Amino acid sequence: MKMNIKYKLSSIALLAAALTFSSCEKALEVDPRQSVDIATALNSRENVNAAITGVYSRLKSARVYGRDMIALPEALSDNGRATNRSGRFVNESNNQPNAHFIHWQNYYYAINDINLALEAIPNLNVTPAVTDAEKATWEGQLQFLRALCYFDLVRSYAYDPGTAISSQDKGGVPLLLNGVKTLEDAVLRLPARSSVADVYKQVYADLQAAEAKLGNLTTTPSIASKQAAQGLLARVALYNKDYATAKEYADKVIATHGSRLLTAGGYVNGWRNRVNPESLFEVAFTINAENIGVNESLQTSFTTIVIAGNRSQTGGFGDLVPTEALLTDLGIVMTKTATGASTSGTAAVAIASRSTDVRNLLYEIGTAGRGAAFVETTKFLGKNGSINLDNVPVLRISDMFLIRAEALSTPGSPVLDEAAARLDLKKIKENRYTDYGASTAAVSDLLLSGQDLLNEIIRQRRIEFAFEGHRFFDLKRLGRDIVKSPATLPFSDYKILPSLPVRELDGNPNLVNNTGY
């Protein structure tokens, strides 16, 4: 009897063991709940939409339009001066080696997101079936975004067409148009740099496709539209020294949306709106969960001010402020110290006078909460309801007028037409200087031609887009030295281009770094 019990118990134990193990593979099944499997992720209409939203959200990174694509072109050029309050931008404004753009990862991640989505759309098998209109909207947005990514990569990491220093030119950036789905794909992805021309060719192709597929810009410039694609292509063509295309596309946008140019009376208010009325495309920061915060947002980077005109409440660091040269172009004259130096950045800071340019009204004396005050820009001022939360304009309508003006006035342009260029210049100035119509400048501007005309257009670009991420790229594409204190950065200096990420070079023998690193 006892024996029986023992054997029974043993049998039960054995049986239990056998049962447990027989089902062990099943016992190990468990799935994540905040993520979905990559193999089936893009099998629904909703998830394709979400994947496109995912691409847009990458534009918010502080490495791109969250900060760097806007702030670094100011710091690296002659517009921005680092205040050394947090130490940020000190290296960039001194053009130290490796103080440069580092958005390679962010943009290539976005490109892979785009490629995966573009490949998924034709295979989408859903009910009701995907309509042609739906498909066009998706693909148009994705191709616009891919063009933006490649344009930003190539203008950051490579020389621009026509001004490359051939002894230092290592080509464009890798051009990748297929999504990575497996480990093998990923491991074998060791691309070389494509030529600058090939990258531009792809950007043109994507933008022309996007132009055809996307609908007109209405009230939401945070989503890609036909005009966003046209406007970006106008700018891309200008960088490409393809003045005919630049003019052609600027014409298109101006024809339908030129009236969005703000008047001198409406300019400042336009910048106080959540959505800038001039925007053709902007990167939206909608809710506070998207806030980049007190260290790296554009507001904290550029100003200590929280409320315009209020110097008693200190918000951000105000790490990067206008240089004296930019203040001069803006028509702001500072009170001078006894030694004749500007009072900006001293305890005695004061503005002596301002010109009639309404754009300088977006510059004021910051608070003294983090040391002696400077004149700071208030283009980013927490317009979206919370401090440090602002939409970031990428393309504004005024850009179209200035692109066209430049295309029409650049010596050797196939569409050279200085009279038309002067009209565009006049259009901008009429809407920016309160007394332009009656001023002597209006008369002398009529006499501008040749290099003087071009220089005035470039100067207007500097004023119009100061602290919007243009200046460094404009000087670079024109092959100009960056004249600044304490040291001018000649265009021939290797530090005009950033290093490619070292980790990318380490793992990829096909990739060549820029000269000097």
Next chain:
Amino acid sequence: MRKSLLLTFLFLLAFVVQTYAQQNRTVSGKVTDQENGQGLPGVAVLVKGTTIGTATNTDGSYTLSVPADANTLVFRFIGYVAKEVAIGSQTSINTTLALDNKQLSEVIVTGYGTVQTKRDAVGAISQVAAKNIENKPMPSLDKALQGQAAGVLVQANNGIPGGAINVRIRGVGSIQAGTQPLYVVDGVQLNVRSDASFTQSNPLAFLNPNDILSIEVLKDAATAAIYGAQAANGVVLITTKKGKAGKTVFTANAYGGVSAPLKKLDVLNTQDYIQMRTEATNNANRNGLDANRQAVIGTEMRIPDGATLTPEQIAALPTYDWQDAVMQTGKIQNYELSASGGNDKTTFYIAGSYNLNEAMFKKVDFRRGTAKMDLTHKATDKLTLASSVNLSSFSQKAPFATDGSSLGNPAFSSSLIIPSNRIYNEDGSYFGMLGSGQTFPGILNQNIVAVNDYNDASQRNNFVVGNISATYQIIPSLSFKSFYGLDYRIVQGRSYRDPRTSDAYARKGLGQVESTWNTNFITSQTLNYNQTFNDQHTVTALAGFEYKTEQQEGIFTSADGFPSPEFRYLNSAANPLSASEFFTNFKRISGFGRVNYSFGGKYLVAVTARYDGSSRFGTNNQFGLFPSVQLGWNVSEEEFLKSVDFLSFLKLRASYGTTGNDQISNFASRGLYGSGALYNGSAGINPSQLPNPDLKWERNETVNLGLDFGFFNDRIAGTIEVYNRMSRDLLLDQPVSWTAGYGAFTSNVGELRNRGIELEIRTANIQSAGGFTWNTNFNIARNENEVMELYGGLDVLPSDNTIRVGYPVGTIFTQKYAGVNPATGRPMFYDINDNITYTPVLADRRIIGDTQPEWYGGLTNTFAFKGFELDFMFQYEYGRIQSDGQLNFLSENGNRQFNTLQYFFDNRWTTPGQITSVPRPYNNGIEPGGVNHVSASSRIYNKVDYIRLKSITFAYNVPTPFLQFARLSSAKVYAQGSNLFTYDDFKGYDPEFFGSATGIIPQGKNYTVGIQLGF
């Protein structure tokens, strides 16, 4: 393959049940102490070679039913020499036990309930007895291991009571997967991941260290292999105190004391600060010292009329001690009450405790209440039921930040704030608050005393760690145990950013709340077999299987816009900001077995194998086998050595074993699209991870050679271990080009080797007739770590240049500092050709050392005389370099508007020809055509060697006559100090740290006194 292995286990199970039944008889008797003739309660009485046994009751008597064929009884009691008595035909056996000075006969546990004498053990196991950790004011047991066991490196990463501890057994065995050991409390494998958001909460702090009976550290893979895939970093087995039969013994214990800072950082006073910034700004823009001094005092420091102060007035400016204002003398209190007792059927141990541990830093504390119940009941002769339950709740106040360089972090800012900044206004209110109209000068522009005072955060961890088991004696030599364990934890945290302080001023307060649930369930079914054949061949065997699931869920939410600082709960907030939820889970299923064979106690063999399946790994490789073999030879048992008088014990051991590392994220093998992206009011998804269906365990193979020795009746005893631990198939995030859209995928590539030597020596230096004894325990370990191979022929891991083939993990690869140009005061560096350069480039980097210690260990001395006991323990580390982030800020020496260490100021370059290592102060730190002197170079890496008097204890055991008078069974009073003295050459706060040390809450020292009474 998989199926056939499973069948093997089933076969093994079947094998051990094949045996027979027999008639039993009863033996009874009494066990007494040889010295005083009193009955000894709680002595284990076992039939030799079986697991049949009982324990003596209160008066030392026992009754045991023994099989007819049993011929010897073994009497075992911790601290006494075990005794074997032949049964013959006797039915009554009385015996005496003698106190044992030899520690070798103590027992050790090796997992799954296996208890062995040290003589029979064949593994590399370090044991830490209760005595060595009791009454130390350390909330978590891992910290108590510091300096106690050879080869076990314990580093605190800060001074938060209940904060994170880094424990490494025999070096770093993995580059990117976890390196912490497996902790097992009474059979329950703990989840030790910290889930606290607002401070560091070490889950191991749930257990009152005084409830621990012993800690065994399984160091070699062959011993740890019974834990298979989790054991690569070693296993720490914790056995808690159990009840003993006999009169109920009550023990009350209380201690109290204080914590205090180790030291304060010696930073500049106001006058030196003015001089430093004046020189820095003047060196950068040659406006003249006077003009710059005026600007520094007036504009930067905002001292009223700063531009016109006379030298006398400058000399009279006050300095404010911000460090003093955030540090404190903390209270330490601990109260415990336990009761232990029972009869021959049922024993119990009940204990409760309350512990308060305030750090020397304000707003950092730890409060814990625990309740423990341990119950064992013999339902029948064959069936034993047992349960052990630990209930514990600890809460911690959190400082504004636990580390990092945020401006409001008091631990970061207190040493860096401009020293002329006032803390309080004359009316007692805080100086420089937002909205007050006052401005707080400097980069560190927050009144951190106010920040620490106004903001608050707290963290509570509630635990149930318990188990129930039933053990059935199928036949005398075979028992079956069914075990169920639970490790359940709720982590709750709240944080409130006060609207009066910078971080929440504009948003009018920020509230955050988190809640995390961890449910970790484990069950194991084991068979234990123990039989001796022909008095020579002893076989013990273990076979079992186990299932474990660990699930974690949590929610997190935040809101801002509070009406006033009096409203601190989320329902008062205007704007809900975020609501998030997460879930993660893994499952494991395992079969395991071990057979130990002993031939006459001389020759020992053990074979272990475990087969694990884990949901964490790729579908092609979810299962892995971990075998091991161990050999032991008790040389001193050989006839030819029995005549060697001075040699009391000698054993040689050799083992080879494999273990696995599964410490990666639960879904690392899966290809995923993750959520969380947001744009324009919509939620987005992004691909987050590539699938790796081949992902498998990281595999450790260790060869271990051990020598245990005892001389002169074990007056000198110890162990030498030599090991070679190869980690293969490393779980590594293998980088891919970012152009692929991913940074890396988890892969099995590369090899790592740890080899080393460990020595433990225990000596009884003096055992005088007068009762004076002096014992010394010393341990030292050397570990050599080397990356043997990466992948694709790479010499350096692309994403991490501290991982280099041929060098240890944590190798520092940077430019070499060349000191200061005596002519100009500018910092110089060596280029790769050892020429001087002012702008070192990447190509100039070289290897300058690594962050792993070469030698480490501990030294304990114990003196005892007539009830007095003095015990002091040193702990040391030698041969590593570290960059201390806080020290780097403190060495900027005027680069920016914050304070610096006196050392750097005093040694700064000031005059041509001066030889020094500290460059001249220069505003923003970058001389034209140069680089910042605090940027990466050998200059920011420092030796962090130290010897620390970790603890010193003085105790007095009240002698018996007084005890009887007071009707007590024992009484002890004691005083203790921790971290009282450190020998080092380090300029930062504390050489004992792990990580970057920027803004961490520093460690303190403690003084406590206590009393322990038994009645």
